[in-house]
Each structure stands twice: as C-alpha cells, then as structure tokens.
Amino acid sequence: ELVLTQSPGTLSLSPGQRATLSCRASQSVSSSYLAWYQQKPGQAPRLLIYGASSRATGIPDRFSGSGSGTDFTLTISRLEPEDFAVYYCQQYGSSPLFTFGPGTKVDIK
C-alpha cells in the first residue's frame, strides 16, 4: 500500500515569506497523478495543483508545484493572509485508488 508523508507537520511563517511543503511517497508515483489541495477551517478542500505542477483554474501564480518519483514540493512564493491553511497532497494509481497525505498546517508566526 502506497503511503504519502508530508513535512513539516506545521510550518510557522509570516505574511510575505516563502513556504516550502514536502510530500514524499513510499513508492514511485507518476507525476501525472500527484495533486495538492488547500483546506481552511470549516471549508471543503480546494484543488490547487494537479499533475504535480499544473495550477488549477483560478489559482494564483504564487502557488507552484514540482517534483517527480517519490519527492514532490508545493511552494508558495509569498504568503498572503488567506494562504494560512492546511495543505494536503494526493496521489492516484496505487492501492488504495486515491491516497492523501496527513497534511501540513501553515500558520501565522
């Protein structure tokens, strides 16, 4: 069973700073099937990145994704106040069909 691990668990940063979030898979994942989501308290998740590096519709260009194989990264170039949230990575293709990482919380320092 494929497992996704996210680090760090919590990232404490100030607005304007750069955020770098990591997602590591226990076995190789096709880049085509790696996605990132943002979730704020009391809200449904929102798709940010799919195919490891493609931004979803309406997502600002301060969000970018990269990586391949077992190591993937979500970068927020300059944090805006609305970016403080929990971020999840997700993969498709191995058992189970869809797997999520445990999440990284980005909070205000």
Place this chain on the structure above:
Amino acid sequence: EVQLVESGGGLIQPGGSLRLSCSASGFTFSRYYMSWLRQAPGKGLEWVSTIYSPGSTYYADSLKGRFTISRDNSKSTLYLHMNSLRTEDTAVYYCARVKLPGDCFDIWGQGTMLTVSS
C-alpha cells in the same frame, strides 16, 4: 455555476443504515467520474468510493461490503448507501467531481456531517 450539494447526514446509532445524496448542477453530470470522500473530526482526508457507471465502481478496501455508491444521471445525483455503521464512520462526507486528466478532485461539495453514536 458548477455546484455539488450534499444532504442526508445526521445522528444515527451504531449498526444503522443511511443514504447520503449529492445533487450536482452546472455541468454535464453523466460525463464525469464522481466520488465520495470523508474527514473525521480533526483528521485528514480519506477517499471512500468512486463511480463512473454501475459496472465501474471502486471502494476503499476497509469499506467494501458496507458502503455502496450509485448515481442517477437523470437526476444529476450521486448516492452513498451506508450499512452497519460504526462509531469510526463519524465524519464529514464530501462528494467531489473527478478531474481527468489528473485523477484528482476539482469540485467539492460543502460536506454533510454523519455522527454515529448511541
């Protein structure tokens, strides 16, 4: 506007059954794979099930046999039938549209809360 609206959650006793519904609008429902996901209180996201057609359904191994996904394309509605409910099934249940290519979830409903408790 593309929208998904879940309903049917509530409080139910262990061992009970329940059906969740998800009404879709703003897109051609029949053309898309649709999924259910859940999130236990204070926990992360868990995929539950996906459907394209009655013969094309997929389940998380831990839920197979208790949960059944179905859809009515004439009503643009997705369903999740849940049997033998356990306390650990307590969660917010989301329906979501599967984006292809990418095999991820591009549209989510607001969620419906299910509490399994005596």
